[in-house]
Amino acid sequence: MELKDLLLTPIYLLLFYMIAYQVRPKATNKLTRKYFIPALTLKLGGAIALGLIYQFYYGGGDTFNYYFHSKLVTQAFYDDPTVGLQLFLSNGEFNPATIKYTSPMYWYHSPTEFIIVKIGALFGVIGFNSYTIIAIFFALVSFTGMWAMYLTFNKLYPHLHKHFAIACFFMPSVFFWGSGFMKDSITMGALGWLFYGFYAAFIEKKSFIKSLIITLLAAWLVYNVKVYVLLSFLPPALFWIFSENNKRIKNAAVRNLLKPVFIGLGLVFAYFGATKLTEGDDKYDVDKIGERTKINSEYLTSSMVATGSAYNIGTFDGSIGSMLAVAPQAVVVSLFRPFLWEVRNPIMLLSAVEAMIFIYLTVFLFYKTGFGKSFKLISTTPILTFSFIFSLVLAFAVGTNSGNFGTLVRYKIPLMPFYLSALYIMRYYFVTKKQNIKPKTSLPGTRRPATV
Structure with a gap:
């Protein structure tokens, strides 16, 4: 960070807050209004x-590597806007006009990193190439998507507005790792808009064209930044669509008869999407993903052994079968670790506290509700x-790909708001049933979520 960061940051923050206060009445209601500015403040902070x-x-890291690259692209715009535009639109190809700027870039031929560089350069042009200004622009992108995610959850269960605010905005790992000049901020923002657009287009079926455009643009961005997040999103999203359509069949016998068909179609479309989205990609092709996962996990594990942040989920040889064998350990390490006794630094401590909350809520709810009833509630x-x-x-x-808690805490933040929100919804059903109260799932005049 430089002197210009200290001079420019207060000015831009003041500008952003002025805009936020103007936007807040349109983006909130009486239940959500009080969370808007605090949530934005946490993202910016x-x-x-x-x-x-x-x-x-x-002493350095990926965020400053992105900044180094984006400065070169921004400088190209300053030197010659035509050359800057060529560089911004490039996809790793050789161009004599841009070689001056691309030769120092070791991420020029890495599409998933270079798209973050391009976004950073775009913000750098309007932010005087200041690292902090670029970072808070990334925080704004993340915030808009997270707010869209929050509003979507509130459409379903508005009475849980406080709990959803915690899940979306107030978990330390989410607002810390998902706010800066990193891939994770763009991923969180795009994922939030993807969830918002998908629900509006295919579940609510409102403003279909507008919602579909939002969905496609957000999906494109997630695909280009972290395709595995999109691959994780597709199967349950498609299954949700089929479940909703199955529910609308009034005849119970026909509905029960067609339910396995809808499930099967969902799985087929999910598999087709997963294979075709990554076909030919050396890093994410389904045929190669097991091998790449093994290599990536071993590298990250070995690089972190000395710091004590490595973890071991068992041995796997890269085959799909061996990956499925370590799946339970991978899920446990992602959701419920690091344990408190595994903490090696203050940042790991925050992650461990969050993991303890996940453990407590998961065990408490499944035990109190009963495992059979819990799974029935989830499935319906x-x-x-x-x-x-x-x-x-x-x-x-992410559990099989990481191999150490340092990278795991970043990789897993997209799932954290969804998992915690789901636990809060389960808790709501448990409390209302215990008190013999009919659950309230929507505000007057809003659409009531269906059950299968």
């Missing part, structure tokens, strides 16, 4: 804090089905 910690605690409540399947699939993916 998280972006600044992440930069400071990487600079003074870690589409939002619970979606949230748990998405969380478990992503937990498996």
Whole structure:
């Protein structure tokens, strides 16, 4: 960080807050209004804090690598807008006009990293190439998507507005790792908009064209940044659509007869989407994903053994069968670890506290409700089905890919709001049943969520 960061940051923050106060009446209601500014403040603070910690605690890292690259792209715009535009639209190809800027870039041929560089450069052009300004722009992108996610959950269970606010905005890992100049901020923002657009287009069936455009744009961005998050989203999303359509069949006998058909179609479409989305991709092709996962896990584990943050979920040889064998350990490590006795630094402590909350709520709810009744509730409540399947699939993916708690805490943040929100919804059903109160699942005049 430089002197210009200190000079420009207060000005931009003041501008952003002025805009936020103008937008708040349109983006909130009487239940959600009080969370808007605090949630935004945490996102902005998280972006600044992440930069400071990487600079003074870690002594560097990915966020400053992105900044190094984005400065080169921004400089190209300053030197010659035509060359800058060529570089911004490039996809790793050789271009004599841009070689001056691309030759120092070791991420120029890495599409998933270079798209973050491009976004950073875009913000750099309007932010005077200041790291902190770029970071808070990333925080704003993340915030808009997370607010859209929050509003979607509130459409279903508005009486849980406080709990959903905790799940979406006030978990330390989510607002810290999901706010700065990193892939994770763009992923969280795009995922939130994807969830919002998907629900509006295919479940509510309102403003279909607008919602579909939001869904496709968000899906494109997630695909280009972290495709495995999109692959984790597809199966439960498609299953949700089929479940909703199955529910609308009035004849119970026909509905029960067609339910396995809808489930089968959902699985077929999910598999087709997963295989075709990654076909030919050396990193994420389904045929190669087991091998890549093994290599990635071994590298990250070996690089973190000395710091004490590595974990071991068992031996797997890269085959799909061996990955499924370690799936339970991968899910457990993603959702419920690190344990408190595994903590090696303050950042791991925050993650461990969150994991303890997940353990407590999961065990408490499943025990109090009963495992059979819990699974029945999950299987008959589409939002619970979606949230748990998405969380478990992503937990498996990141648990097998990481190999150490340092990267795991970043990789798993997309699942955390969904998993915690699902637990809060289960708790709501448990409390209302215990008190013999009919659950309230929507505000007057809003659509009531269906159960299968």
